[in-house]
Amino acid sequence: MKLLDRLAGIAALAASAIAQPAVAQLSVKEIGSFHIGGQEVVLEGLPTREIVFTPGAPPLKVDPNGEFETGQMYVQYIRLSQPKARYPLLMWHGGGLSGVTWETKPDGKPGWQQFFLAAGHDVFVSDAVERGRAGWSRYPEVFKSEPFFRAKKEGWDLFRLGPADGWNRDPSKRQAFEGQQFPVEAYDQFGKQAVPRWATNDAATQAAYDALVKRVCPCVIMVHSQGGNFGYAAALNAPDLVKGLIVIEPSGSPNPERTEFAKIKGVPHLVVFGDYLDRQPLWGRLLPNQQKYFEGLRAAGVDATWLDLPKQGIRGNSHMLMMDKNSDQVAALINEWMVAKGLAMK
Amino acid sequence: MKLLDRLAGIAALAASAIAQPAVAQLSVKEIGSFHIGGQEVVLEGLPTREIVFTPGAPPLKVDPNGEFETGQMYVQYIRLSQPKARYPLLMWHGGGLSGVTWETKPDGKPGWQQFFLAAGHDVFVSDAVERGRAGWSRYPEVFKSEPFFRAKKEGWDLFRLGPADGWNRDPSKRQAFEGQQFPVEAYDQFGKQAVPRWATNDAATQAAYDALVKRVCPCVIMVHSQGGNFGYAAALNAPDLVKGLIVIEPSGSPNPERTEFAKIKGVPHLVVFGDYLDRQPLWGRLLPNQQKYFEGLRAAGVDATWLDLPKQGIRGNSHMLMMDKNSDQVAALINEWMVAKGLAMK
Numbered sequence: 001m002k003l004l005d006r007l008a009g010i011a012a013l014a015a016s017a018i019a020q021p022a023v024a025q026l027s028v029k030e031i032g033s034f035h036i037g038g039q040e041v042v043l044e045g046l047p048t049r050e051i052v053f054t055p056g057a058p059p060l061k062v063d064p065n066g067e068f069e070t071g072q073m074y075v076q077y078i079r080l081s082q083p084k085a086r087y088p089l090l091m092w093h094g095g096g097l098s099g100v101t102w103e104t105k106p107d108g109k110p111g112w113q114q115f116f117l118a119a120g121h122d123v124f125v126s127d128a129v130e131r132g133r134a135g136w137s138r139y140p141e142v143f144k145s146e147p148f149f150r151a152k153k154e155g156w157d158l159f160r161l162g163p164a165d166g167w168n169r170d171p172s173k174r175q176a177f178e179g180q181q182f183p184v185e186a187y188d189q190f191g192k193q194a195v196p197r198w199a200t201n202d203a204a205t206q207a208a209y210d211a212l213v214k215r216v217c218p219c220v221i222m223v224h225s226q227g228g229n230f231g232y233a234a235a236l237n238a239p240d241l242v243k244g245l246i247v248i249e250p251s252g253s254p255n256p257e258r259t260e261f262a263k264i265k266g267v268p269h270l271v272v273f274g275d276y277l278d279r280q281p282l283w284g285r286l287l288p289n290q291q292k293y294f295e296g297l298r299a300a301g302v303d304a305t306w307l308d309l310p311k312q313g314i315r316g317n318s319h320m321l322m323m324d325k326n327s328d329q330v331a332a333l334i335n336e337w338m339v340a341k342g343l344a345m346k
Numbered sequence: 347m348k349l350l351d352r353l354a355g356i357a358a359l360a361a362s363a364i365a366q367p368a369v370a371q372l373s374v375k376e377i378g379s380f381h382i383g384g385q386e387v388v389l390e391g392l393p394t395r396e397i398v399f400t401p402g403a404p405p406l407k408v409d410p411n412g413e414f415e416t417g418q419m420y421v422q423y424i425r426l427s428q429p430k431a432r433y434p435l436l437m438w439h440g441g442g443l444s445g446v447t448w449e450t451k452p453d454g455k456p457g458w459q460q461f462f463l464a465a466g467h468d469v470f471v472s473d474a475v476e477r478g479r480a481g482w483s484r485y486p487e488v489f490k491s492e493p494f495f496r497a498k499k500e501g502w503d504l505f506r507l508g509p510a511d512g513w514n515r516d517p518s519k520r521q522a523f524e525g526q527q528f529p530v531e532a533y534d535q536f537g538k539q540a541v542p543r544w545a546t547n548d549a550a551t552q553a554a555y556d557a558l559v560k561r562v563c564p565c566v567i568m569v570h571s572q573g574g575n576f577g578y579a580a581a582l583n584a585p586d587l588v589k590g591l592i593v594i595e596p597s598g599s600p601n602p603e604r605t606e607f608a609k610i611k612g613v614p615h616l617v618v619f620g621d622y623l624d625r626q627p628l629w630g631r632l633l634p635n636q637q638k639y640f641e642g643l644r645a646a647g648v649d650a651t652w653l654d655l656p657k658q659g660i661r662g663n664s665h666m667l668m669m670d671k672n673s674d675q676v677a678a679l680i681n682e683w684m685v686a687k688g689l690a691m692k
Contacts, residue, residue, distance in 0.1 A: 066497025
């Protein structure tokens with residue numbers, strides 16, 4: 001894979017990376033949250049429903065008509081008293097999940113939110129439109145399709161924990177890939193983090209992300225999986241505000257043939273991939289598109305680094321890098337990249 | 347209303363209450379989150395669907411069958427380096443909302459999460475089953491009914507911002523109650539915090555709350571609105587673990603005739619109500635049940651205080667006390683009550 005970039009510097013970092021203690025005393029200036037994006041929608045003509053709120057109680061009439069907010073996203077921020085990083089770090093989750101992706105690991109150990117706070121970054125963790133605390137709207141009246149729900153066997157396969165036929169309802173009988181870093185013993189706990197998703201809200205999601213960038217940036221954005229496409233597009237939409245883009249295991253990206261890469265010449269990009277990419281058919285199909293987009297970045301002179309963890313000797317990482325047992329090691333590499341790009345301080 | 351308790355001490359506190367600065371430097375030991383409660387459910391025999399993930403792309407087949415987690419709740423915790431309070435404070439939201447209730451005010455000012463952190467409490471803010479980051483499940487296959495969505499006009503009425511006929515889609519034409527403390531100019535922003543709800547998940551919600559209590563208590567629990575019933579029941583289910591219960595504008599409570607009040611004799615209770623209760627018909631019907639439950643507490647010798655804010659000279663509070671302009675003043679009163687009960691330190 002000649003596309004893959006193996007900067008000597010990154011290799012050296014991989015060797016020297018020492019996981020920072022993720023649990024630290026943090027001096028916090030402010031904790032808060034807000035919703036951003038979206039607009040009002042009006043529903044009319046729907047029949048009144050009778051709902052029994054408490055078993056045994058008489059039904060109450062509920063009028064489903066009226067004005068509602070839709071298309072907003074949720075953002076929680078933690079600002080440090082003395083941030084060491086130059087810009088706040090925005091963390092955008094992937095499909096079928098929420099901002100919880102960044103907060104916690106299913107084995108109960110601290111997640112990347114804590115890691116990057118401890119490393120001196122102000123951190124903004126968000127729930128995209130329709131996910132988690134962003135709320136969601138009636139369908140098909142407002143959202144234009146039905147939601148779908150990811151079965152645990154599908155996550156086991158797509159997140160590259162093990163072969164599809166290694167799934168078993170009984171946790172003790174599941175077969176993970178050899179050397180797997182994901183805490184597979186906590187996979188059912190991870191299943192509790194799942195939230196439903198729609199396939200028809202991408203435009204609203206991008207608009208909300210772009211509004212967030214306008215409100216809180218300049219910033220560095222870290223995206224995961226489905227968030228890849230939103231992150232790449234956010235940088236293209238506001239290249240002066242996005243000071244760095246960290247793309248963890250992107251599943252999507254803009255069409256490189258229609259991308260004006262010159263606009264983002266000043267935005268350093270880091271793409272990170274884990275292990276077992278050749279063991280899962282969908283990733284085999286997704287990866288070439290990611291490589292093409294990366295090639296477009298490099299051809300246009302964008303400062304872009306492709307961090308292939310196995311090539312750096314870091315093996316066993318799943319799609320959910322931030323939950324893997326060596327998540328601190330991977331986070332430390334990313335932080336070193338930010339230091340190298342002048343986005344963070346050692 | 348002879349039921350209402352007007353302890354001289356509380357009256358004096360109301361007069362002396364000085365809103366604490368809600369934005370403070372916090373020394374934080376740990377930030378994290380987890381899901382708790384629920385169980386696996388298996389779906390079988392549902393037809394495969396074709397979903398177009400990206401406009402223009404060919405449809406992908408999605409199998410909706412398999413194992414899913416359902417009935418869990420979400421909890422985020424912030425632990426201080428040096429908590430002053432004796433126990434962590436658990437904050438449980440009301441109906442149609444999520445833990446965001448406690449985090450932020452729609453005018454962007456800091457919410458009670460920050461207030462109580464600044465006052466020295468470790469704080470656990472949760473999203474109940476089916477709400478926010480807790481996720482939700484297919485219906486009618488898993489959840490047994492359809493969800494419903496609260497129109498903004500309904501919230502305007504039920505949350506006692508103004509008379510029902512004072513609602514107008516145009517914010518400049520809405521008529522609020524005179525002296526209203528809710529930041530009505532930010533009501534549409536508040537509308538973005540709404541999440542759908544079901545009427546058929548109460549048992550799962552109570553089970554998840556009870557599991558949370560077992561995991562993180564001894565604690566003090568603060569509940570709002572629909573959370574009232576869950577909080578009262580949680581104290582009854584674990585009276586040794588719930589060291590204090592603060593019930594903000596409860597809309598529900600257990601049936602007092604079937605409640606073993608003697609079990610919770612050691613659990614001090616504080617009930618807080620705002621203004622305009624006689625201006626909204628539903629609250630006129632809900633309030634007598636709340637008073638009956640309170641009467642049951644007092645008759646059994648439970649240390650129970652009913653804080654009627656208008657009777658203490660604090661006027662204009664809506665159902666969303668924690669978002670009102672004088673929210674810090676109300677929070678300070680509650681904190682003083684905790685101090686008086688030995689649950690917090692000045």
